[in-house]
Amino acid sequence: MAGAETQQPTARVMRQHAGRFVTRVTARNRLPLDYSVASLRVVDFLVDGLRKGKVDRERVAGTLFGLGAYVGEVLVRRAGAVWVDFDAQQRAYFGQPAGVRMPDGRVWNPLGKVVNRFEAGQEESLQTFYLLLHGRARQEAS
Numbered sequence: 046m047a048g049a050e051t052q053q054p055t056a057r058v059m060r061q062h063a064g065r066f067v068t069r070v071t072a073r074n075r076l077p078l079d080y081s082v083a084s085l086r087v088v089d090f091l092v093d094g095l096r097k098g099k100v101d102r103e104r105v106a107g108t109l110f111g112l113g114a115y116v117g118e119v120l121v122r123r124a125g126a127v128w129v130d131f132d133a134q135q136r137a138y139f140g141q142p143a144g145v146r147m148p149d150g151r152v153w154n155p156l157g158k159v160v161n162r163f164e165a166g167q168e169e170s171l172q173t174f175y176l177l178l179h180g181r182a183r184q185e186a187s
Contacts, residue, residue, distance in 0.1 A: 054110075054114075054142060054143060055130050055142065055143060056127075056128035056129050056130045056143045057128070057130075059114050059117060059118070059128045059143055060118055060121070060128065062110075062111070062114045063111070063114035063115045063117065063118035064118075066111030066112070066114055066115060067115060069111075070111070076091075078115060080115075080118060080119050080122050080123070081119070081123070082119065082123055082172065082175055082176070083172075084119065085116065085119060085171045085172035085174075085175055086172050088112050088115060088116060088159070088162075088171050088172075089162065089167075089170055089171050089172060091112060092109070092112060092159060092162045092163050092171075093162075093166070093167070095108065095109075095163060096163055096166060102160070102163060102164070105163070109156075109159050109160055109163055110156060110159075112159045113141075113155050113156030113157070113158065113159035113160070114155075114156065116155040116156075116158065116159055116171055116174075116175075117143075117144070117145050117155035117156065119175065120145045120147075120153065120155060120175070120178070121145060123175075123181075124147065124148075124175070124178060124180075124181040124182055125147065125148045125181060125182025126145035126146060126147050126148070126153070127145065127146050128143055128144075128145055129143065129144060129145065129146045129152065130142065130143050131143060131144055131152075135152065139154040139156075139157050140157060140160075141154055141156040141157050143156070144156065144157075147178070147179070147180030147181065147182075148180060148181070148182045149179070149180035150180070151179060151180040153178070158171060158174055159171065
């Protein structure tokens with residue numbers, strides 16, 4: 046299985062992965078996935094729809110990964126985060142190949158957070174996750 050590990054997306058391609066996912070899902074649906082903080086409510090709604098369908102997580106793993114990449118990209122664009130590859134210990138802990146590092150150095154796992162939303166439901170809100178997120182870059186009032 047050593048080859049499978051090399052096929053996992055890396056931090057270097059997460060932005061492109063998120064972009065391709067958004068292009069694909071917005072081409073078929075009129076979803077307001079615009080990388081805004083408010084759009085995280087849409088992600089919550091989409092994950093809830095997958096939950097209501099009572100499908101196995103494995104069947105929707107690609108969609109959950111795409112939504113997680115999108116959430117991570119919102120953190121990059123709105124909170125000053127950068128995509129990082131997890132080291133072996135972090136991969137074992139988070140169960141994901143990549144995450145984001147905030148300006149204060151904290152590491153977060155948006156891919157896993159979407160999985161948590163799928164498994165646990167509303168108590169794992171992605172919009173609330175962002176709003177309570179520690180380490181965001183301060184945004185200047187305009």
